[in-house]
Amino acid sequence: MRSRALVAGCVLLGGVVAIAMVSALWTPYDPADTSGGRLEPPGPEHWLGTDRLGRDLLTQLMIGARVALSIGAGAVALGGALGLLAGIAAGFAVRWLDDMMAVVLDLLIAFPTLLLAMLVIAARRGSLLSAVTAIGLAMTAVVARPARQQVKRVLAQDYVTAARTSGTSWPGIVAGHVLPNIWPALAVNLALQLGRAVLAEAGLSYLGLGPPPPNASWGHMLREAQATVLVAPGDIVAPGLLLVLLVIGVNLLADGVREVADPLLRGRW
Amino acid sequence: MSLLEAGNLTVRTADGRELLRDLSFRLARGDRLGLIGESGAGKSLTVLAIVGLLPAGMTASGRVLLDGEPILGAPEWVLNTVRGRRVAVVFQDPLAALDPLMRVGAQVAEPLRRHRGLRGAAARRAALEALTEVRLGDPERIARSYPHEISGGQRQRVAMAMALACEPSFLIADEPTAALDGTVQAEMLALLERLVAARGMGLLFVGHDLAVVARVSRRILVLERGRAVEEGEVGDVLRAPSHPHTRDLVSAARRLHGALERMLP
Ligand SMILES: Nc1ncnc2c1ncn2[C@@H]1O[C@H](COP(=O)(O)OP(=O)(O)O)[C@@H](O)[C@H]1O
Ligand SMILES: [Mg+2]
Numbered sequence: 273m274r275s276r277a278l279v280a281g282c283v284l285l286g287g288v289v290a291i292a293m294v295s296a297l298w299t300p301y302d303p304a305d306t307s308g309g310r311l312e313p314p315g316p317e318h319w320l321g322t323d324r325l326g327r328d329l330l331t332q333l334m335i336g337a338r339v340a341l342s343i344g345a346g347a348v349a350l351g352g353a354l355g356l357l358a359g360i361a362a363g364f365a366v367r368w369l370d371d372m373m374a375v376v377l378d379l380l381i382a383f384p385t386l387l388l389a390m391l392v393i394a395a396r397r398g399s400l401l402s403a404v405t406a407i408g409l410a411m412t413a414v415v416a417r418p419a420r421q422q423v424k425r426v427l428a429q430d431y432v433t434a435a436r437t438s439g440t441s442w443p444g445i446v447a448g449h450v451l452p453n454i455w456p457a458l459a460v461n462l463a464l465q466l467g468r469a470v471l472a473e474a475g476l477s478y479l480g481l482g483p484p485p486p487n488a489s490w491g492h493m494l495r496e497a498q499a500t501v502l503v504a505p506g507d508i509v510a511p512g513l514l515l516v517l518l519v520i521g522v523n524l525l526a527d528g529v530r531e532v533a534d535p536l537l538r539g540r541w
Numbered sequence: 542m543s544l545l546e547a548g549n550l551t552v553r554t555a556d557g558r559e560l561l562r563d564l565s566f567r568l569a570r571g572d573r574l575g576l577i578g579e580s581g582a583g584k585s586l587t588v589l590a591i592v593g594l595l596p597a598g599m600t601a602s603g604r605v606l607l608d609g610e611p612i613l614g615a616p617e618w619v620l621n622t623v624r625g626r627r628v629a630v631v632f633q634d635p636l637a638a639l640d641p642l643m644r645v646g647a648q649v650a651e652p653l654r655r656h657r658g659l660r661g662a663a664a665r666r667a668a669l670e671a672l673t674e675v676r677l678g679d680p681e682r683i684a685r686s687y688p689h690e691i692s693g694g695q696r697q698r699v700a701m702a703m704a705l706a707c708e709p710s711f712l713i714a715d716e717p718t719a720a721l722d723g724t725v726q727a728e729m730l731a732l733l734e735r736l737v738a739a740r741g742m743g744l745l746f747v748g749h750d751l752a753v754v755a756r757v758s759r760r761i762l763v764l765e766r767g768r769a770v771e772e773g774e775v776g777d778v779l780r781a782p783s784h785p786h787t788r789d790l791v792s793a794a795r796r797l798h799g800a801l802e803r804m805l806p
Contacts (some may be wrong), residue, residue, distance in 0.1 A: 430637035438625030438652045
């Protein structure tokens, strides 16, 4: 069976990835090049026009794709790894420790992601790495809570007892049974979190807390475009559109992963 | 010397209730002991206590000796060399006892990898051999299947193949046929008897159905609410049950059997 959602998600995500990769090798202008006229409309020189410092907007858009994806992927890697570890630890922990972790996770989840990220950035100053750290840490609880439930669900299964009676050690159980069985749900969750991380990065940059130049960011572009919306109303379109397409793509990907990752679903429906 | 010996085995819950009380029995190499009792009598807890896998919070006291070596309360790394290698367990519900996301062949190969150090082609070959030994037709296809893709009887044979793959000297079967329908159940029992006899394994057969337990066991132990109420040779117990609970079990089984006989011309 093929998943249409998976294909569509891959196409959208793949498009943004392609733009990001090209931007690493080539952009129409240097991101710091201010030689263009101020707030030029789209034209043959600058396909998407220029900002109020005379910098090329297409260049910023391409670099923005790279920044969005690397911060998103970095945050998912960090938040996913920490969240999975915390989830497994809680799943195995003695009762009181598990209860405590459950409360802490609930509190962290109730705390708005952007606020948490702003605190981290305020403490560490803006850079690519601190954005990854901030968004990744904020994501940890969101990954850990369902992971904990999934780990507990798997550990309660008869096949874990059966594996134990055949002499499998706890690490063997985790690697051989727990991870494969929580993976479908985890993969879907991580794909969704990638979308949220991209939006969080745009949000931070929009608030002026994003990575500093020469990194460009769609969130920052939207902030600039908003400031000059009366003079150059079209500037808002490109970064907004790419952001929406990327988030839609990632969510479609999550749906596709849900359909494909589970052989029980694959075999029967 | 007995292969397996339980002495005053007692299992308590965290709040001190005794779910199993002073259970003692011996099982010699090649012997077959049936453990019978109503649902909830503590049969499965006995099994789990022997292999050291009681549910969290429960504690076991008393003695469990395997080949004279104490295994109750032994450290985890010791138990991990006992479980599967020297003592193997087949559970009641083979669908639940198999990992739904792991191909059957990989699951059968798992204990082989761990206990016999087999890898790659050698592990695959040994897994296929184990599947062939439990009389599964087309073991290649079964090995490639996921548990939900094969029938209940096939799954229980797979579970048996997993249990027997490392040639344990002692097999525990916890109601292995309770989830199977009649004819498949009879085939499974025949297979179990044949394999146990061929390998000279000790067998602890757990069940709630006297007819089934009596068929595969030489001796039976009757469990009622966590206590052993009667033990003896199968024939003796069936002929002259001494404890009221055993008498109930026997007469219930006879009534069922009698009803069937009367239907026949
Ligand atoms: N995880 C558990 N927590 C609390 N009580 C349990 C648990 N498992 C079993 N028991 C209790 O222990 C008793 C014996 O259970 P079990 O050994 O599973 O019975 P059976 O003879 O049907 O296999 C039952 O009364 C059951 O309620
Ligand atoms: Mg039971």
